[in-house]
Amino acid sequence: xxxxxxxxxxxxxxxxxxxxxxxxxxxxxxxxxxxxxxxxxxxxxxxxxxxxxxxxxxxxxxxxxxxxxxxxxxxxxxxxxxxxxxxxxxxxxxxxxxxxxxxxxxxxxxxxxxxxxxxxxxxxxxxxxxxxxxxxxxxxxxxxxxxxxxxxxxxxxxxxxxxxxxxxxxxxxxxxxxxxxxxxxxxxxxxxxxxxxxxxxxxxxxxxxxxxxxxxxxxxxxxxxxxxxxxxxxxxxxxxxxxxxxxxxxxxxxxxxxxxxxxxxxxxxxxxxxx
Numbered sequence: 001x002x003x004x005x006x007x008x009x010x011x012x013x014x015x016x017x018x019x020x021x022x023x024x025x026x027x028x029x030x031x032x033x034x035x036x037x038x039x040x041x042x043x044x045x046x047x048x049x050x051x052x053x054x055x056x057x058x059x060x061x062x063x064x065x066x067x068x069x070x071x072x073x074x075x076x077x078x079x080x081x082x083x084x085x086x087x088x089x090x091x092x093x094x095x096x097x098x099x100x101x102x103x104x105x106x107x108x109x110x111x112x113x114x115x116x117x118x119x120x121x122x123x124x125x126x127x128x129x130x131x132x133x134x135x136x137x138x139x140x141x142x143x144x145x146x147x148x149x150x151x152x153x154x155x156x157x158x159x160x161x162x163x164x165x166x167x168x169x170x171x172x173x174x175x176x177x178x179x180x181x182x183x184x185x186x187x188x189x190x191x192x193x194x195x196x197x198x199x200x201x202x203x204x205x206x207x208x209x210x211x212x213x214x215x216x217x218x219x220x221x222x223x224x225x226x227x228x229x230x231x232x233x234x235x236x237x238x239x240x241x242x243x244x245x246x247x248x249x250x251x252x253x254x255x256x257x258x259x260x261x262x263x264x265x266x267x268x269x270x271x272x273x274x275x
């Protein structure tokens with residue numbers, strides 16, 4: 001727990017909230033008039049016992065439950081970056097999921113220009129794997145030069161993906177993709193797109209067996225897999241994955257493709273700072 005940082009974050013955001021916007025009045029009587037919500041009013045709005053919020057703001061509440069921190073985060077109007085900071089400062093580590101259900105489903109428009117400036121195949125997808133932005137090189141990967149609307153659905157169910165683009169689909173591609181779906185559902189259990197994909201996975205004879213078998217969550221960052229490019233033919237692709245900070249669950253994927261039978265980055269050394 002970082003008591004100093006926790007107090008500074010909570011106090012600053014609490015003082016920005018007008019009590020009258022929540023049907024409450026500003027404190028009256030003697031003494032200094034604090035800005036924003038009083039600590040007792042936070043307890044009232046979150047239906048908690050008196051002094052609960054004071055214990056949190058002053059760092060006297062070790063390991064507060066995530067559902068209480070979520071109440072505070074939503075009441076104070078925190079964004080996703082501040083939500084992560086709140087959980088870390090309170091001592092529970094990274095949050096168990098996004099603060100709001102809509103988080104991870106939209107990105108600033110500047111991401112399209114950023115992706116256009118990448119020389120390799122690149123795209124950004126939201127937390128449901130819907131493609132939000134991609135560059136021309138990424139579209140050229142697909143027959144007809146048209147990128148899919150949802151990359152998870154394409155990798156799992158598209159016939160051309162299974163039979164042509166994703167070489168060794170049943171042994172190299174499908175097994176690590178399904179744990180990513182499982183992990184996403186754990187973080188976003190009410191996501192309708194992910195739930196629909198899960199239902200289709202369970203209904204598929206091959207994928208259903210893989211799903212029931214389980215498997216560890218393996219993120220794709222650094223993975224190298226065989227791939228058939230629509231224009232360049234068969235080769236190997238190395239996947240570099242990152243996450244835009246404003247959209248938890250979204251991902252930036254950069255795909256480094258090399259035609260031919262040889263793997264491209266299997267012996268590339270790790271990057272480390274000198275000293």
